[in-house]
Amino acid sequence: MSIIKSALSQIAHGHPLVTEFKNQVITLKPLPLPSNNIVLVDYTLEGHDDQYEVKFNGPLDVDLSALFRYLTTMNDPTGSKSFPKYEDVIDALNVIMGHSPRGNSEIASIGRSRFFPIDEPTLRTERQGLGWNEAIRGYFQSARPATGRLLLNANVSHGVFRPAGPAINLFTQAALYNMHTLHKNMSKLRARVTYLGDKGETKRVVVKMIQGLASPYTAKGKEAKPPKVKRLGANATEVEFYLTGPTGSTGLIPNRYYTVAEYFQRRYEKTVNPNLPVINIGTSQRPVFMPAEAVEVIPGQPLQRKLNARETPTLITFACRSPVANATSITTFGRKCLQLDSNEKLSEFGVKIEKDLLTINGRELKNPAIQYKNKKDANPREGSWNMIGVNVLKPGAKIDRWTFVHVDPDPRDKEDVTTVMNEQFTKVLTDMGIPIAKTPMHPQGLVVNTRLAHPVDEMRRAFTEIKEASDGQGAQFVFVILAQNDPDIYAAVKSLGDTEFGIHTTCMVRRNLTKGRGLDQYFANVGLKINLKMGGSNHQLKNDIAIIREGKTMVVGYDVTHPPPGSNSPSLVGLVASVDKELSQWPAAAWAQDGRVEMLGERLREKFGERLVLWQENKNNHGRLPENIIIFRDGVSEGQFQQVLEKELPLIREACTKKYPAGGAQPKITVVVSVKRHQTRFYPTDPQHMTKSRNVATGTVVDRGVTQARIWDFFLVAHAALQGTARPAHYTVLLDEVFRATLGQGAAAANGIQELTHEMCYMFGRATKAVSICPPAYYADIVCTRQRAYMTDLFSDSSDTASVGGASTTSRAGYGRDISVEVHQNLRNSMYYI
Missing domain, CATH: 2.170.260.10 (paz domain)
Structure with missing residues (x-):
């Protein structure tokens, strides 16, 4: 930074300029550069006595007026369909706004958009100890285009820094x-x-x-x-x-x-x-x-690794603040940290930031009614309901053979756990309508002692004994009682159960079985997962989603998760698709591709074709293929929207061409991108329209004010955040052949897709509450997470100095497996991952 500052001071000569002190300089007119565009810097600071060459390339023109003409008319005179628009101008504006905080020694920056005050007066209230490290409350800022105006997207952010x-x-x-x-x-x-x-x-x-x-x-x-x-x-x-x-x-x-x-x-x-x-x-x-x-x-050095299990709850508690507190921070500490007021550089470039947060209008969608077996209703309030006095909608296959495994049992609790698993556990499941044999295969349970042998070896011994039991039939379900939350033992259980032995597994922590009070509720929550794994359905919407009730529409979700920077691990793909109109069962496919590659390759065609076959084989679909396919693509950035349509959609259409009758009608396809990792937040202005946690009401939709008229996107807060500030999901419709054809052009189609997305958030099978992102995207993310469990030697990390989430080759589980190995055929078409 000092070298670039020195180079710019030599050539500025009163020219207004800003920089991010790395590779960009923004000026209002050309700089008086030497003929070779190289500025020599004699650097004698910090103990150095060197000379550096700073070379300037360009210039490249940035047309700010073109951006404002587009925002006013929402018409691109070039006719380009690419998105986002005018990235170079937005990038230049971000450099202008980030110049002052980035150049301030009392502010630390992470990436291009996050700034953290590290001066002592502010830190007295804006930091939290994390053992040796500390969390600091900072602020995110980025320019965002909207219809008719340019916005500054600002939000509270939290970073973890090393000691200073x-x-x-x-x-x-x-x-x-x-x-x-x-x-x-x-x-x-x-x-x-x-x-x-x-x-x-x-x-x-x-x-x-x-x-x-x-x-x-x-x-x-x-x-x-x-x-x-x-x-x-x-x-x-x-x-x-x-x-x-x-x-x-x-x-x-x-x-x-x-x-x-x-x-x-x-x-x-x-x-x-x-x-x-x-x-x-x-x-x-x-x-x-x-x-x-x-x-x-030196202060302001970010921690370059994932937080461990002890540190994460501390950071969550520190970051969890009410909407009012966050809004106040943005307009007070935030403006000071981002240096939005009395800023000479902003004035030089004609940039002015309004004092108040933007006020916009939203609308509220009604919470749908939920229905259980025998048409018993549950009416959600603030996106949540209970299962008191009801049974699951449809039970899965009966669990005739099951057992449980104690991991590192505590002699003081072992008898209590055994009694609970033999008596209370099966009673709760049976009362819910989940069929399960009353007595386990091993009434006293099996014991695994990871202190005497490697966890994977011990778990494999237990699974082998289970497989050989009952005349070689083995178990349909194994419940593993963990001494504590242990990601390595969990990974070993899932690796062995899912890929090697083909047995459904559920892990439970011992303290949850010995707490006494609230145990029935805990077992009921576990029961929801069990029923889904066994092919059942837990609940449905009382009034079926219009476009789904006809049984002609398949809903798909897929996601890609990436390894940490510097890792040679692959990126993992998770793909799920519904097989019935109840949207209860979502069998999954998963595979790996080159690391840090977001767009899916040829295997998408094959795996998508398999989803179509599963739909066709479902007895309620009578051998038909879906007429409509609604796809929720999770996690891609705005700059990759066009690639989804140009690279992934053709593979999906090819998969359909292979499965549908030659010369017959092809399915109508709608593609929606769902994004949860963004910085837009909404704060309620009316007490009559907020939840108990003082967030906006569940079902709040915003599709004006912070969106672009030419882009079909909307924000949805389907869930009720129990604490903290609710993060809305952001949905962008890239292609629609379903809703306009069914509901007509204009508002009807827009309302239809918003209502579908909202009501689907109530169909997440393992919870009695609405979730924040629609289930197909949520399930796909869970599939990717499960795939990581099969490769803990590549994805785990405990180093304080490794890259964020960096790979480790010394994982305790040590159960690295080629990701191309499929889930066992016994589980392949089930919701094994839930």
């Missing part, structure tokens, strides 16, 4: 950490290192990367006099290095070993704390040792 400040303070705060943890946490932190002059005064301050704590020297080189370090985290009296060369009049004798403490005392007359670890600012092969007093960690 003098190393002596950090070591004091981390007194409870062992040296291995402290070494890991210090590694790869950027720090200012103070070098002293002959009389102990500050000579220069250099920015260095911390290797970690001083550790025993393990280099295999031929160094004659290697450093001597007694242990990891050795202090200044325990770290010795060999001094060579002239020493002047310091009293130091060359060609002998000195401790770090001794050297600083003699060389600089500086006494260092003998109780603090010495820091290595060199490399593991060529260490450079500094006392803690000379090192200050």
Whole structure:
């Protein structure tokens, strides 16, 4: 950043300019550049004495007026159908608005759009400790085009940052950490290192990367006099290095070993704390040792990994705030952090941000009525209802053979768990209308002890014993009682059950079975999953969705999840499709493709064809293929919308061509993109139209004010957020051959697809509440998550310094499996993943 600042200062000469300090400069008129477009920068800061060449390419014209003409008329004079429009102009506006906060040393930035205050006064109220790290409340901003106007999309954001400040303070705060943890946490932190002059005064301050704590020297080189370090985290009296060369009049004798403490005392007359670890600012092969007093960690360094199971709840609690609190933060702390007021740069470029949040009109769709067996109704309130006194709509296949497995059982609870599983568990399921044998195959359960053997080996032994039971018939269902939430054991259970043994599994945590109170409700929730896995249906809408009730429409959802940056793992695809008009059963397909590739390839044609066959084979469809196909494509960005139509839709049509009679009518197809990861939020203005958590009412739809007239999109808040600020789902219709043909052009088709999407959110089978994203997209995401469980050695990570969610090859589960291996044929056409 400093080098770019220096280069721009040489050529600005009063020209208004902004930059993101990386590869873009926005100016109002051409810059007076040298003939070769190269500016030389003499860089002497941070201990450097170098010269850099900064080369300017371009310029490229950005036509702001063209964007405003488009927003006013919503007509693109070029006739282009691409989306989004005028990306270069929007990008330039984001650079203009981000210049000031990005260039402020008291604000940290992550990516192009997220900014976090790191000045101490703000942090007193806007941060939360996460062990060694800390969460900081910051703000997102991005320019967004809307019909007739340009908007600033701002939202509260939360980032996790690594520790900052003098190393002596950090070591004091981390007194409870062992040296291995402290070494890991210090590694790869950027720090200012103070070098002293002959009389102990500050000579220069250099920015260095911390290797970690001083550790025993393990280099295999031929160094004659290697450093001597007694242990990891050795202090200044325990770290010795060999001094060579002239020493002047310091009293130091060359060609002998000195401790770090001794050297600083003699060389600089500086006494260092003998109780603090010495820091290595060199490399593991060529260490450079500094006392803690000379090192200050630079603030604003984001944590580059996923949070672990202990940290995640803390961040969720910190981020979970009421809509009022978030709205207030945006208009107060947010404006200050983003520097939206009295900003000289914004004024120079003619940008002005209104003081108040935008007020828009929405409408509320009614909560649909829910129906259970024997037409017993449940009327949702704020998107939620209960199952008191009702049975599931349609039971799945009877579970004649089932058993349960104790993982690392607690002797004090084992008998209680056994009693509950033999008596209360089956009673609750039976009362719900789920057929299950009263007695398990192993009344005392099987025991798996992961403390004595590898979890996968122990679980495989248990599954093998189960498979051989009952004259070789094995079990239809295995319930695994976990000692605690353990993702590695969970992954082993699902890998073995889903792909190797072909047995349905459900994991339960022991404390949920021994809590006594509320156990029936817990078992009822588990029962919903069990019934879906066995092919049943839990509930239906009292008034069937109009376009679905005829039994001629198949609904599809698919999603792609990607590995973390820097990982060689594949991207995973999950595809689900309904097989009946009740929208109860959604068999799935899953496969892998090249890492970080969003668009689906040739396998989409094959797997989509299989979904059509499953629909045709369902007895209620009488051998027919669907006349309509509604597809919810999850997770693609606006820049990829056109690729969905150009790359994926043709494969889907080819799959249909192969399955439908030659020369006959092809199905009508509608493609909708569903997105949950966005920054738009809505805050209610009328107490009569809000939930108990003070969010907008369930069923709120917004399709004006923040959308574009030429783009068929809408926001929907189908669910009631129990706490925090509800995040609406954003839906964009890329292609419609179903609703316009059925309901007519204009508002009727728009209303039809909004109502369908809203009512489908009440059809998520494993819950008694509306969900925030429509089930086909939700189910597809769950399928992808399940696929990750089969590859924990590629997708798990516990490193403090690895890339976000980075891959690890030392997963406890260690059950890496080629993703091309299919789910076992016993489960393949079921909702095994739910």
